[in-house]
Amino acid sequence: MDAMHSASRRDFIRKCLSGALVLRAGAGAELLAEEGRAFAKSRVVVAHDPLLRGTGSTVDSQRIGTLLDRSMQALFRRDHPIEAWKMLVRPGDRVGLKVNALGGRGISTNLALVEAICERLQQAGIRAGDIVVWDRDSEELEHAGFHLAMGGSRVQCYGTERVDYAQDLSAYGSVGSRLSKILTERTNVLINLPVLKDHDGAGVTIGLKNMYGVIHNPNKYHPDGCNPYIADLNMLPEIRTRMRLTLCDATTAIYDGGPGYKPERSWKCNTLLVSQDPVALDFTGWQAIERKRAEKGLKTLEEENRAPHYIATAADPQHRLGTCDPKRISTVEV
Amino acid sequence: MLYELETTAGVKVPAGDVFQEENPAPRSERGLLDRRSFMMCALASGAALGVPGSATSSAQKQEDARFIVEAKFYQKLQDKKIKCKLCPRECTVGDRERGYCGVRENRGGTYYTLVHSRVCAAHVDPIEKKPLFHYLPGTVAFSIATAGCNVNCKFCQNWDISQARPEQVPSDYAPPQRIAELAKQYDCPTIAYTYSEPVVFSEFLMDTADAGHQAGVRSIVVSNGYIQQEALKAAYGKMDAVKIDLKSFSESYYRNVVTGQLKPVLETLVTLRKMGKWLEIVYLVLPTLNDSDAEFRNLAQWIKTNLGPDVPLHFTQYHPEYLLKNLPITPVATLERAKATADAEGLHYVYIGNVPGHLAQNTYCPQCRKLLVERVGFTASRMLIRKDGSCPFCKHPIPGIWHA
Numbered sequence: 001m002d003a004m005h006s007a008s009r010r011d012f013i014r015k016c017l018s019g020a021l022v023l024r025a026g027a028g029a030e031l032l033a034e035e036g037r038a039f040a041k042s043r044v045v046v047a048h049d050p051l052l053r054g055t056g057s058t059v060d061s062q063r064i065g066t067l068l069d070r071s072m073q074a075l076f077r078r079d080h081p082i083e084a085w086k087m088l089v090r091p092g093d094r095v096g097l098k099v100n101a102l103g104g105r106g107i108s109t110n111l112a113l114v115e116a117i118c119e120r121l122q123q124a125g126i127r128a129g130d131i132v133v134w135d136r137d138s139e140e141l142e143h144a145g146f147h148l149a150m151g152g153s154r155v156q157c158y159g160t161e162r163v164d165y166a167q168d169l170s171a172y173g174s175v176g177s178r179l180s181k182i183l184t185e186r187t188n189v190l191i192n193l194p195v196l197k198d199h200d201g202a203g204v205t206i207g208l209k210n211m212y213g214v215i216h217n218p219n220k221y222h223p224d225g226c227n228p229y230i231a232d233l234n235m236l237p238e239i240r241t242r243m244r245l246t247l248c249d250a251t252t253a254i255y256d257g258g259p260g261y262k263p264e265r266s267w268k269c270n271t272l273l274v275s276q277d278p279v280a281l282d283f284t285g286w287q288a289i290e291r292k293r294a295e296k297g298l299k300t301l302e303e304e305n306r307a308p309h310y311i312a313t314a315a316d317p318q319h320r321l322g323t324c325d326p327k328r329i330s331t332v333e334v
Numbered sequence: 335m336l337y338e339l340e341t342t343a344g345v346k347v348p349a350g351d352v353f354q355e356e357n358p359a360p361r362s363e364r365g366l367l368d369r370r371s372f373m374m375c376a377l378a379s380g381a382a383l384g385v386p387g388s389a390t391s392s393a394q395k396q397e398d399a400r401f402i403v404e405a406k407f408y409q410k411l412q413d414k415k416i417k418c419k420l421c422p423r424e425c426t427v428g429d430r431e432r433g434y435c436g437v438r439e440n441r442g443g444t445y446y447t448l449v450h451s452r453v454c455a456a457h458v459d460p461i462e463k464k465p466l467f468h469y470l471p472g473t474v475a476f477s478i479a480t481a482g483c484n485v486n487c488k489f490c491q492n493w494d495i496s497q498a499r500p501e502q503v504p505s506d507y508a509p510p511q512r513i514a515e516l517a518k519q520y521d522c523p524t525i526a527y528t529y530s531e532p533v534v535f536s537e538f539l540m541d542t543a544d545a546g547h548q549a550g551v552r553s554i555v556v557s558n559g560y561i562q563q564e565a566l567k568a569a570y571g572k573m574d575a576v577k578i579d580l581k582s583f584s585e586s587y588y589r590n591v592v593t594g595q596l597k598p599v600l601e602t603l604v605t606l607r608k609m610g611k612w613l614e615i616v617y618l619v620l621p622t623l624n625d626s627d628a629e630f631r632n633l634a635q636w637i638k639t640n641l642g643p644d645v646p647l648h649f650t651q652y653h654p655e656y657l658l659k660n661l662p663i664t665p666v667a668t669l670e671r672a673k674a675t676a677d678a679e680g681l682h683y684v685y686i687g688n689v690p691g692h693l694a695q696n697t698y699c700p701q702c703r704k705l706l707v708e709r710v711g712f713t714a715s716r717m718l719i720r721k722d723g724s725c726p727f728c729k730h731p732i733p734g735i736w737h738a
Contacts, residue, residue: 034530161501165502171655200428216497216502217436217497217499219432219436219499220486220497224436224595257413260431262413
């Protein structure tokens with residue numbers, strides 16, 4: 001009996017060790033790590049199309065779909081885009097697409113991009129009615145150009161005010177908040193679709209800060225450059241366990257004067273940033289904003305005393321939400 | 335834990351949890367209780383507060399122009415930004431954004447309060463529940479709140495309204511004149527601004543105080559005192575009495591537990607005293623966080639030096655709530671230690687609160703030591719202070735507003 005018990009235990013440990021990758025692969029997360037490296041690198045795909053708008057100013061829906069496919073194939077190293085999406089979701093999942101609609105039509109998550117993602121998800125086996133495009137407020141979604149839909153078999157689109165926030169508090173570190181029921185009750189997969197913006201308080205607002213749209217009291221977490229609030233918020237298990245992908249819409253981006261839309265301080269970046277490491281993605285986006293600021297002759301965010309220190313906090317040993325060490329980020333340009 | 339308070343009008347209304355000063359009721363019941371009480375007042379008066387049907391889902395957006403009034407106390411900046419000058423936080427707020435309190439919004443470079451007349455809790459409370467012990471004992475106050483707060487205390491008893499944005503909390507339209515009418519109707523000599531943080535609804539408070547005074551109803555405020563001096567003088571200048579929650583006597587506690595600052599609150603206390611406002615101080619004692627002998631002693635010394643020994647100081651018992659549920663209830667022995675320390679420093683009126691039946695909730699003459707006001711729960715069962723505000727036994731003046 002003792003021998004059998006001992007064997008089972010050894011066997012169990014062996015299986016656990018060999019199965020570690022398999023467990024993470026459920027969400028396609030094995031691709032966080034570059035193959036054959038002693039230390040894992042986080043992969044951030046920077047997908048750019050200079051002709052994204054053709055000759056006009058509007059993003060071409062076909063080209064954004066192609067750009068999306070290229071980025072997903074590059075991130076997941078798949079020959080076919082749908083195979084990449086199948087690394088993320090499986091039939092029966094209820095998928096929330098958390099957009100950012102605060103900036104109105106000028107600087108919200110691009111509609112054509114969201115439509116393309118919805119199409120790909122359905123091609124990957126997700127029912128249309130199981131996809132929810134959401135943000136905190138329906139009116140803001142409408143102002144950004146989204147058409148609201150609630151109920152039926154169509155792709156759903158509404159704000160948290162339609163279903164309210166969970167009654168109970170979720171807490172981690174400095175944060176105690178009620179979470180959107182869209183997150184906690186209506187979806188089991190979270191795909192984060194932020195935009196790339198300068199932020200007067202936080203420095204930049206990209207993926208990590210987009211989670212402020214999930215909670216009932218974001219106004220409480222803006223002091224001190226949102227640090228450590230943003231990192232703490234992203235540690236909440238309800239967010240962490242659902243988060244599968246951050247896909248930042250940088251088709252239009254703001255390099256100064258954000259987060260409100262200021263056309264004169266935005267640029268047509270025609271880019272998507274995609275990663276499963278939200279910290280690495282935010283770090284990469286921040287550097288893009290700094291480059292644009294330098295090009296425009298503006299001070300760095302550090303010189304303006306508003307560097308996004310929350311990104312480093314998110315990577316620290318207490319959080320470990322990802323990495324902001326450039327040596328551990330593999331940037332793939334496509 | 336609820337009991338019925340019989341008002342002088344003979345109307346019985348729920349009066350909240352006897353163990354929680356300034357918590358209108360346990361949260362699980364409070365929304366219903368407040369609404370029931372509030373709507374009972376409204377319906378009994380023959381007209382709703384202005385919201386036909388009244389029941390509003392917390393998820394339902396209440397974008398109603400009636401609630402939105404241009405804010406006082408702010409400064410316009412470039413790029414349609416504003417700087418709020420209401421509280422020491424001085425939020426710089428961009429277009430379409432809100433300040434830390436969540437109830438004031440920049441719209442195109444003009445700052446607005448979103449909570450004028452937007453009442454989310456209303457209750458007829460004993461004045462002892464505020465607690466104000468030297469102000470019209472045995473009377474009741476028509477007590478109201480809107481959503482919002484300018485700090486984020488980890489121990490907040492009312493976090494579901496104080497830490498919410500106005501559209502997240504069921505509210506009713508209740509303009510100042512209506513509040514004054516209801517107070518009169520229910521024989522409340524006082525309107526109390528309380529539960530959440532009245533600093534953030536200063537405009538509504540000021541207008542309601544004016545309406546109340548015109549109708550012969552006084553106003554008192556229960557506040558954290560975290561407010562700029564100009565706003566303090568303008569808003570709390572209209573109050574007949576003020577109770578300030580002094581959360582601690584340590585800057586680090588204010589920074590880490592309250593998300594505020596101590597210094598401006600101390601300045602508020604000094605200014606209120608100079609303004610001649612009747613002032614009482616509550617100090618909620620949290621085990622291990624603000625319960626050291628040194629802190630009690632420093633606090634008492636500061637009060638005696640800067641405000642005088644006659645300002646009542648209430649040490650109240652903490653009940654676990656919000657983000658500090660890991661702490662135990664404050665031991666009564668700790669509260670007694672705090673009182674003994676403050677007594678020894680020479681303060682004349684040091685009370686223990688949230689401990690029903692404790693003798694230290696009574697008022698005794700500091701000269702002859704005789705019992706002057708006996709309190710049971712939140713009611714004053716015996717009140718012996720003379721019309722001229724003196725002790726009936728030794729004639730020693732007892733500071734306060736004792737008679738209407």
